[in-house]
Amino acid sequence: MTSLFNEFDLWGPLDPAADAGYGKDKPKRKGFFTDTSICIGCKACEVACKEWNDVPADHFDMTATSYDNSHSLNSNQWRHVAFIEQPRRPAVDLGMPTTRPDDDLLGGLLAEGETGDGAPSDGVPDFRWLMSSDVCKHCTHAACLDVCPTGSLFRSEFGTVVVQDDICNGCGYCVPACPYGVIERRRGPEGSKNVGIAQKCTLCYDRLGAGQQPACSQACPTQSIQFGDVEELRERAERRVARLHEAGVMDARLYGNDPHDGVGGTGAFFLLLDEPEVYGFPPDPVVTTRDLPQMFRRASAAAVTLLAGAAVAFVGRRG
């Protein structure tokens, strides 16, 4: 099975556009670097995406768990800004004397001298907001694309993953295949286009073709969403993390930028300030095709077992 594929076809570092057969004159791989440390949660990216791509609005409600009113990435939400409300905590508690009041003391101050607007008297709030604009990751090894039985999902010349509405037959296989839970079959609202068809971020394929940047990154007022050549973005991200570490933000980390990770690196990657699962990301996603050769061998062995078993059942006395 493995020999039917080239090295790294199923996982590992790879130039996805070259692997898909684009020649040397293809453009460089494009992607997003989403720096969540400067996201202000304005949701301009969500709106710009909906406007440009004609993505229907199908609900306007709250979940009663947070101020996030768009819930998740899904077929009608190609950008999603997560709002995470976190109680403050000591940076790293080494049990050493500090020059700053620690959180317990801060808690005490809070109880005594609360100002009424939720901020303790020293002006430092007792919680923090994490905000992060999530999007399709445009994986190097895209499980959605690999499992699509119709060829509706394709790799663009920019190394991104795009769905063709007129070819998708709505089988829904890409939905459980995505390790990030991005792609989804559109259920409604009634009368909107492409109902029953898999939908997700196209990285504004139409805009890229015209030399433009995607709507979300153009609309982002803080440059939290940065668009560009993936290679260059990765360097920029490394520099940003180093700067944050220097500034003492030791929780800053990159997510999805490593071409040796479980999905071969993602075209859209993130700078996070906490563990990935806090933002609703899988902690260590692996493309399902990594295990495909083994699955194929197991299924073949099972098939042979069935054939042999049926043959054996007919051996022996009549009756």
Next chain:
Amino acid sequence: MSDTLAQTQGRPPRGSRRGGGGRRRRGGERSMVPEAEFTSYYGRPIVKPSPWEADIPAYLFAGGLAAGSSLLAAGADLTGRPGLRRVGRVGALGALSFSMAALVHDLGRPSRFVNMLRVAKLTSPMSVGTWILSAYGPFAGAAAAAELVALLPADKRRGPLRLLELTGRPAGLVAAVFAPPVASYTAVLLSDTATPSWHEAYRELPFVFVGSAAAAASGLALIGAPTSETGPARRLAVGGALMELAMERRMEQSMGVTAEPLHAGRAGRLMRAARGLTLAGAAGAALSGRSRVLSALSGAALMAGSACIRFGVFEAGQASARDPKYTVVSQRQRMKREGPARHRPEDPEA
């Protein structure tokens, strides 16, 4: 676990919702692994459950039934058991038609099935399965047609009908060659996803599914074929049922935390029903001898057991996708065991 997981994260979960808890098995049984604490975004799912409904497990069951029936029919044809052959061939066509109807219902429009034939993709079990079915279907259909022609009075079987009757054996044998992949590819169909309880089952699920296919087809034969010819079906029923039960047990042991959904809620009830029905059916098949009524009852139990295991595995996967615990905890545990997934050139799988 709760402590160790918190340690790997460097600190206990905070801010966003804590997971875990409330998932203990009923009846005081100890769950497979201790309850885990984990962090998630307000408890929302990370991976998406498949949009599939009852059509798909029904399709899995009918596909297995068709495949097993074609194998029994071919064996019966070669060993001179016309009654068993008829049930096998006609049953295979019936089950195949049912599975196709379920698939088209899932897609919404018959014309959408045609899009499946645009490409052949080895990385897509659904594409591979479509092509396997496209190879298997016509032969299974021709064998069943030959069987039906044989029911006509002799003076009506002339010309093309006679030709059709003659193609019965070769068509049935070709169908039997394609049948085993029909029965086993459906396991890869589920495993080749990010749905935790389906993916983690990839090692044993094909064996569970072919065992289940053998049991279901033998069950149909026990119901429909004359008892004087059902010897092979009884043996296949016992073998298939034992394989299904043994491999299902092994599967649960190798799945880690993602085996939990197989015990909880609707999936748990279906899996328990599958075990009971399959065991009862296998025992009945082994012991019922020539009793027509007992044979039919065991056959029905075997078929119902096979259906239950398909629906049970399906439901467990859906449940595992809806709860972020199975994505986060299983990946955290793997990272703790093996380190983060990194592609290294010296990897044997590379």
